[in-house]
Amino acid sequence: MNRRISRTVSAAAALAVAAAVAACSSGGGTSSQSASDNPLTGTAPKGVTLTLWHNAADPKAVTDLYKAYEKYSGNTISLVDIPPGSFPDTVQSKWATGARPDILEWHGNLTDFLALNGTQNMVDLTSLPFVKKEGSLAQFSGSDNGKTYAVTLGFPGVSGIFYNKQVLAKAGLQPPKSYADLAADCTTLKAKVPGVSPIFQAGGSGFPPQILSSWNYLAEYNKNGAYDDSILSKKATLNAANGPFVAGLTAYQSLKNSGCFNKDATTATWEQSMKDLLAGTTAMVPQISDSVALLDGDANGDTAKVDATIGFVGVSATSPVADFQPTPLGTFYVPKTGNTDKERAAVQFINFATGAGYANYVKEAGTVPTLSGATLPAMQGLWQDIYNAYKAGATLTFTSRIPGIGDIPAGEVLAGQLSPQAGADKLQTEYLQAAAAAGQ
């Protein structure tokens, strides 16, 4: 009987494995389409329900866009809320099971696009009218090999230094322009404004230490994607001892060792950093432009107070260069689901969002439009600072195009667990892992 049970168990296990492998395949999608099942042509249906996986942090302008489309089309959008804190993990986990939404809100970075095997699994939107209006944005957001698979409505997230104007003025300082400035300002702030953390690090939120340790530092090296190209072409490596990545982590470690960071740097959160900045208990916070919403919230919507208190500037290794990357909020893909009717309706949503519904979206969003032809809306002063930093030669964040390096080991350097060189070695291995997986 034991043998019989053993055989039964083996058979069941083999079945389970076979079923699981079949179910969990990353999915190749449909490789060729006839005219009748091309979602880019034909009439979109009415009365269908479209599933949309979206980031629960979507601003009201985006959620109102969903409602406007429902009214416009007669279709229904069924939103699947994905918490922002676990957004990439949750989407990739669901994706791995073979589940597909009709519309996907997702990162525009190439590295994130590759992680979903986008060229196989997404509808190519290159021929849609919005692509021309997006201009260069369509070449690096939701794009691979010259094809565009996503529309990017949200203005890119710009990284730089948010600073408290009063605190810097009290110390007699001007906004920093380089990492040397940051180190010097730190010394001055500690001497002249004791009790204020010169630079806030929010290690408890995961990503914030990456900004100061590498994103900002490397901004001036990635003009026209030069640094990314050198890594992707294997002409340089992330862990080159004399390379800018190791130099960035070293500068970061130096700031930490000089006592420039808040005492709870390893556990503090992004939300706390913006509260402290507005309250003037910290002088500078390296962050992305999405933080403006937090600041406005902390000021109970008093944007004038925020504008009077907070400024923004791009800071790179030796020059005031900001960096940017496509935001997932308002970046939409049409996954291949095999249901041509729903794919057509999803394409209709893209056309609506970039056509009939776009003007209202821009007006309500109050940020810089990403499509040409739209009027620049009235923006709060802090957004104007950010836009100025963006226009002044901001470069694409170097992690956007290099696969597998979403987690810069800045947290480990901050916690004293890794040296800058060891951190760079680890990241280089992670890049090679992803590059091999992506067939690069």
Added chain:
Amino acid sequence: MTVQSTPAGAVQSDRPGGAGDETGRGGLAGRAGGAGLRRVFRRGHHLWFALPSIALVLVFFAGPFAANCVFAFLNWTGYSGTIRWTGLGNFRLVNELGILRHAIVVTVVYAITSMVVQNVVSLPLATALQQTNRVNSVFRSIFFIPVLISPLAAGYIWAAVLSPQGPFNAFVSALVPGGFHYSWLGNNVSSLITVAAIDAWKWTGLVTLVYIAGLSRIPRVVIEAATIDGANAWRRFWSIKFPLLAPSFTFNVVVTLVGALSAFDVIMSTTGGGPGDATTVLNIAVYGQYGHGYFGTASALSLVVSLLAIGTAVPLMAWLRRREVPV
């Protein structure tokens, strides 16, 4: 009762009047088909009761475990639709990334700390609360409440309590001069010990109940005889109660250790594996790999968790059961 299947198909029992006796009678009387069916039912009826459990184990353990064993050797990622056999490649990769060894060390330290804290706290607690009366019932309930709390909720609550400006440090500050603002979850060593202690706090009530059950099973006459013979409370505990508690001890040590080897939720909600990777146990590393679309390496790490749990539990249980004595 041990039941063994023989080549002849007969069932033997070591208990007089057990299944062997009945089967023997059935065999002699087995002339008609109905009698044969009854005989088969009598032989295997106990297996029918086990069927739901067998089905659950097959569907929710054996199947996924077998799948995991295969996935661990495939180069399955979200980057490609092609899945190929990669041998030990996934294990080599997580080792090269410095994840494997570090996560094993962190997992083992976490599990041992949690197991030791749970048992060291629970055993005296069970001794104190052994007698069933109203006061003890109230305290048993109070200590059991953390078991009922969601691990995620418990983690979030403790993260807030232990923050540098949180109530715990405020309490310590009231006792020591100069204020106290230690970041319990921000230091490499204290964060690991602290999250293990939180895990222990969460499950101590359950472990205590098992010890209370074990203590209640010890015959009162043995304790009374020892008392009459002049054994003090300490001697009665070490020489009588502790040896006779061996079955409970075995259960608690193995369950708490294996449970802690599979830890995830409490760590995720307190530190998320940080600071850096100070509390990145194997399951947190699995989550990290899976979240990045590396399903093969995630499966490899997951297999390591299973092997670690089996490799620890089986010899530990065998060793601990050797010291058990019949009551």
